[in-house]
Amino acid sequence: MSNPLLTLFDTAPFSKIKSEHFLPAIKNGISVAKKEIDQIVSNSDTPTFSNTIEALEYSGELLDRVTSVFFNLNSAETNEEIQKIAQEASPLLSEFSNDIALNLDLFKRIETVYHQREELDLDPEQYTLLTKRYKSFSRNGANLPEDKKEKLREIDKKLSILSLNFGENILAETNKFEMLLTNESDLEGLPEGAKEAAKAMAEARNKKGWLITLDYPSYIPFTTYAKKRELRKKLVLAFGAKGFHDDDLDNQENVLKIANLRHKRALVLGYTSHAHYILEERMAETPDKVFAFLNEILEKAKPAAEREFKQLEGFAKELDGIDHLEKWDGAYYTEKLKQKLFNLDDEKLKPYFKLENVINGVFAVANKLFGLQFKETNEVDTYHEEVKTYNVTNAEGNFISLFYADFHPRPGKRNGAWMTSYKSQMRKDNKNIRPHVSIVCNFTKPTPSKPSLLTFNEVTTLFHEFGHALHGMLANTTYPGLSGTSVYWDFVELPSQILENWCYEKEALELFAKHYETVETIPMELVEKIKESSTFMEGMSTLRQLSFGLLDMSWHAQDPSNITNVKEHEKKTFAETSLYPNVEENCMSTAFSHIFQGGYSAGYYSYKWAEVLDADAFEYFKENGIFDKEVASKFMDNILSKGGTENPMKLYKRFRGQEPKPEALLKRAGLIK
Numbered sequence: 001m002s003n004p005l006l007t008l009f010d011t012a013p014f015s016k017i018k019s020e021h022f023l024p025a026i027k028n029g030i031s032v033a034k035k036e037i038d039q040i041v042s043n044s045d046t047p048t049f050s051n052t053i054e055a056l057e058y059s060g061e062l063l064d065r066v067t068s069v070f071f072n073l074n075s076a077e078t079n080e081e082i083q084k085i086a087q088e089a090s091p092l093l094s095e096f097s098n099d100i101a102l103n104l105d106l107f108k109r110i111e112t113v114y115h116q117r118e119e120l121d122l123d124p125e126q127y128t129l130l131t132k133r134y135k136s137f138s139r140n141g142a143n144l145p146e147d148k149k150e151k152l153r154e155i156d157k158k159l160s161i162l163s164l165n166f167g168e169n170i171l172a173e174t175n176k177f178e179m180l181l182t183n184e185s186d187l188e189g190l191p192e193g194a195k196e197a198a199k200a201m202a203e204a205r206n207k208k209g210w211l212i213t214l215d216y217p218s219y220i221p222f223t224t225y226a227k228k229r230e231l232r233k234k235l236v237l238a239f240g241a242k243g244f245h246d247d248d249l250d251n252q253e254n255v256l257k258i259a260n261l262r263h264k265r266a267l268v269l270g271y272t273s274h275a276h277y278i279l280e281e282r283m284a285e286t287p288d289k290v291f292a293f294l295n296e297i298l299e300k301a302k303p304a305a306e307r308e309f310k311q312l313e314g315f316a317k318e319l320d321g322i323d324h325l326e327k328w329d330g331a332y333y334t335e336k337l338k339q340k341l342f343n344l345d346d347e348k349l350k351p352y353f354k355l356e357n358v359i360n361g362v363f364a365v366a367n368k369l370f371g372l373q374f375k376e377t378n379e380v381d382t383y384h385e386e387v388k389t390y391n392v393t394n395a396e397g398n399f400i401s402l403f404y405a406d407f408h409p410r411p412g413k414r415n416g417a418w419m420t421s422y423k424s425q426m427r428k429d430n431k432n433i434r435p436h437v438s439i440v441c442n443f444t445k446p447t448p449s450k451p452s453l454l455t456f457n458e459v460t461t462l463f464h465e466f467g468h469a470l471h472g473m474l475a476n477t478t479y480p481g482l483s484g485t486s487v488y489w490d491f492v493e494l495p496s497q498i499l500e501n502w503c504y505e506k507e508a509l510e511l512f513a514k515h516y517e518t519v520e521t522i523p524m525e526l527v528e529k530i531k532e533s534s535t536f537m538e539g540m541s542t543l544r545q546l547s548f549g550l551l552d553m554s555w556h557a558q559d560p561s562n563i564t565n566v567k568e569h570e571k572k573t574f575a576e577t578s579l580y581p582n583v584e585e586n587c588m589s590t591a592f593s594h595i596f597q598g599g600y601s602a603g604y605y606s607y608k609w610a611e612v613l614d615a616d617a618f619e620y621f622k623e624n625g626i627f628d629k630e631v632a633s634k635f636m637d638n639i640l641s642k643g644g645t646e647n648p649m650k651l652y653k654r655f656r657g658q659e660p661k662p663e664a665l666l667k668r669a670g671l672i673k
Contacts, residue, residue, distance in 0.1 A: 003028075005066050011402060011436065012069045012422050014383040019081040022070050026089050029063030030096045036060065037100060040109065047109040049120055053130050056106070057479050058428060064480075067093065068422050075420075076440050077383045078412045083168055090160035098156055102149045107142035110134055125645040129479050132644075135281070141269055148268050155265045162258050167597040169249040171414050173242040174214045176249075179235060182209040189227035191347045194218075196447040214239050215409040216416070217444040220455070224331045224346075236328035240586030244567075251590035252566045258596055259560040275557035275602035283490045283609065283648055287557040290605050294553075297608060297662075298546050298576070300671045304539025309579045312337060312537075327580045334537055342536070344529040346455045352526075353459050354516040355407060355443060355452035361512020362466045365502050368511075369632040370474065370640075371395030374403065384410070392473055401425075401473035404438035407452070408445045414593075417441040417461050419468035419496075424480035435484060437472040439465040451516055456530065460500045467499030468492075476641040483643045489603045491648035493610030494617065495640060501618040504531055505626050535670030540579065542669060545608055547577035551588060552595045552604035566590065613652065615668045616660035 004016035005025035036059035043051055067089075074086050100106065113120075114134040122130065141152045180202065181187060187195050187210055198210035201218065205211060212222050212235060219239060226232050243251030262274040271277040275287040284290050309325070316322040316333045325333070339345045363374040373393045380389040386408055392401040404422070409415075423436035441461060446452045454462070468485060471492075475484035485492050502508040506527050513522035554573040563569045567587050574582075594600040617635070624631050638655035653659060666672040 005069065006062075009065070010423075011380050012065075012383075014069075014381045016381075017069070019079075019085065022066070022082075022085050023089060025066045026063070026070065026092065029060070029066045030092060033060035033063045033096070034099070037103065037106060041103065041105045047112040049113055049122065049126060049130065052109045052113050053126075053133055054479075056110070056133065057129060057481055058426075061480075063096075065423065068420070072420050072422065072438065073383055075418070076406055076413050077410070078171070078414075083164075086164055087161065090164055091157045094156045094160040095153065098149075098153045101137060101140040102142060102144070102152065104142060107137045110137055125478055125482060128645055128647075129482060132481065139269065139277070139280070144268070151268055152265065155261050155268070159258065159261050159265075162254050162261070163597050166243075166251055166254045166258070167414065167593060169243050169251050169254070170591050170593055170597070173245075173249050173591075174415055175411055177214050177238045178205075179212040179231070179238075180207055180209050181212065181231075184210075186210075186228055186231060187226065189225045190221060191225060191350075193347075193350065193444070193447065193450055193453060194221035194225065196449060197221075197445060200445070200447055214242070214415075216442050217409060220331070220457075223328065224335045226332070229328065232328040232332060233326070237583065237585055240327070240583060240588070240591075243590030244585075244587040251596070252587075255555075255566050255589050255596060256560070256563065259555045259563070262556065262601065263560055273557050273559065275553060278489075278556070278602040282488050282603070282606075284605065287553060287602075290549075290553060290602075291557075293609065294546050294549050294605055297542065297666075300666055301539050301542040301546065301669075302577075304671055305543040305579060306539075308537050308540045312540075315340075324581065327583055327586075330580065338533060338536055342529045342533045344526070344533055346457075349456050349522075349526065349530070350453040351515050351517065352513040352522040353454040353456070354514075355446075355454055357512045357514055357516070358454055358459055358462055359405070361508070362463055362499075364511045365463075365499075365508055366466075366470060368627045369629075370470070370636050372400065372473075373397075380404075386410075399434055401434055402436040403469065403473065404436070406438065406440045407443045409442040413440070413442065415442055416593075417465050419465050419472065419485070421472050421484065425472070425475035425477065425483045426480040427478040432476070435472050435475055437469050437484075439469050441465060453516065456503070460503050463499045463503050464496045467496035470499070471495040471640055471643075474636055474640040475643050477643045477645050482645050485643070487644040488648050489599065490606035490609045491613070491652075493607055494613045494652075497607075497610050497614035498617050498635075501614070501621075502626065504534055507626055535668070538669040539671065542608075542671070543577050543579065547574055548588075548592075548594075549605040549608060550574075550577065551592070552600065552602060555589070555595065556602040612662045612665045613660050615665035617652075617656060619664045620656055 003021045003025055004013040005021050006028055040052060040055045040059070045051055070089070074082050110133055114130060117127065117130055141149055144152070187198070195210065198212055198218065201213065202209050202211035212218050219235060222235055223232055243249060266272070266274045266277040269277060273287065275290070279286055279290065284293065312333055313325045315337050316325055316329060319333070319336065322329060335345060366372045371394055374390045375393070377389050377391050380402065382389060382404065384406065387404055387406045390403040390405070391399065392403050394400050417440065419437065419439045421435055421437045425435040426433050443454055443458050444452055472484040477483045506524065509522055509527055514520065551570065551573050554569065566589050570587060570589055571582060595604060600606070621628060621631050634655050638651050642651055649659065663672070
């Protein structure tokens with residue numbers, strides 16, 4: 001029992017874990033879970049909800065705990081050793097999940113219970129669990145003949161390795177690129193904080209000068225403020241060419257293989273395409289509905305986007321004589337135009353958004369809405385000294401959740417921001433087992449002279465991920481497979497996206513937007529400007545999101561075997577949504593981690609889908625006051641605590657009293673009056 005992952009741990013014992021512990025723990029977890037499955041299958045009693053469905057739901061707990069620790073580390077604090085273990089562990093896990101999904105004896109027991117479902121007097125959560133389990137087997141090949149099951153196993157094994165390779169290539173590409181500037185004039189236009197961060201980055205790598213990387217806190221300020229067009233171009237080209245260099249980190253082959261294997265898998269299971277397979281278990285239901293949804297918004301957004309692009313082009317020409325606006329000009333001139341129209345730029349706002357204040361602000365919002373209290377604790381083991389931990393309690397002082405937060409970029413951490421969990425909420429043995437939830441971000445680091453000051457975009461990102469975290473923390477279901485964020489994929493973004501709305505409201509900003517030196521609350525004219533500018537270039541921003549959703553569907557809603565050239569396929573797909581000239585050296589798909597590494601394949605549209613829900617839901621809050629306790633309670637009781645226990649539209653209507661209408665989103669975006 002010297003392997004800490006095989007002890008009965010509550011919080012993850014990070015400081016005791018060594019890399020060599022993972023593979024034995026994963027293998028042991030698989031072995032224990034297999035025995036649990038064998039017990040269910042060999043049970044001679046008639047299959048019941050309790051001895052089959054519930055028993056299956058609570059099986060594999062040790063394996064779930066071990067793999068959640070392992071794969072979270074592989075995203076937030078990886079190294080070559082961990083990546084190597086991932087290459088070995090992924091096929092084992094894929095094979096094990098297929099062993100379950102394709103176990104005919106187990107499926108027969110589930111089927112027996114499923115066919116009696118109307119006579120069993122099940123509550124809504126039990127009914128949902130039974131339906132979900134039955135479908136997960138029937139949809140994943142339990143009824144297939146043996147040769148097709150074997151085919152499925154092969155495909156899944158290959159897919160697990162390919163998506164790992166895809167992600168490792170992107171991380172390596174991100175870490176590999178450096179733009180070292182030794183002449184201070186190359187930094188013209190850059191805010192002091194960004195200069196200081198670039199200098200600190202160079203020093204950390206024993207270099208002289210200023211180091212710019214592809215990590216967001218370095219990349220975004222440079223492309224937004226650096227005056228030298230050639231240097232912006234160099235950076236944007238490097239960012240857009242990740243995985244697209246015809247070298248050993250190239251992802252073109254991975255993209256084609258993943259898309260084709262997913263399609264083959266869908267055909268084996270009897271579906272027209274991967275998207276048909278995925279969307280059957282989504283609110284959107286079919287590819288046709290997704291295309292109709294995306295195209296309806298495209299129709300409204302495109303004229304606005306074209307007007308905005310023309311305005312931006314005219315402005316760049318007038319300001320600097322730029323004849324053709326290129327991708328490396330977009331962020332720079334958008335920021336300049338915003339400053340001109342609203343006299344507002346991130347540098348004016350950043351002093352009011354010290355990271356610690358924003359954290360306290362998001363906690364204060366959660367307190368006013370849901371009565372939650374957050375108390376930092378140093379007694380919880382973490383995987384890196386920068387990770388903060390908090391005990392979360394409710395208004396009655398009961399323990400609700402453990403919350404981890406990891407805010408700054410490091411070489412072993414992938415780009416972007418995400419929410420994850422180390423332990424699911426569930427009810428078992430008459431106990432309500434509370435969850436351990438984490439958010440991981442890549443925000444601007446503190447420098448020798450300044451604390452971590454966030455851009456407004458980083459503020460909304462923190463609120464967004466915290467919204468996901470609340471969905472995990474406030475979970476209050478019986479079964480782990482229906483708990484927290486275990487919901488339809490196009491519903492999962494509602495709690496995260498709705499929380500962003502508070503960042504634009506005076507009442508909320510006054511709680512935390514205080515100048516880091518003077519402690520002065522953010523002036524109201526700045527709040528007004530934030531509100532006014534929130535729809536600035538919204539047409540272009542909407543078009544960009546839609547282009548990603550359409551690209552995702554282009555890979556997954558058809559037979560991709562005719563696609564031989566990733567770049568050419570992209571160009572065709574982007575024809576309807578492109579504003580900037582095409583850049584031959586760049587490719588989106590080869591670094592589109594959401595769909596080729598994360599869980600968003602045939603699901604990227606869900607960001608826009610959930611925006612319709614969140615705009616409609618926030619209208620309800622605004623009608624009653626943004627901190628209205630009654631509306632907040634309804635949101636907590638019907639959305640946040642319920643997880644995936646019922647159909648999401650039922651839950652939404654119970655909260656809102658009606659189905660969501662897209663008008664609230666289009667109005668908020670300034671696309672209709």
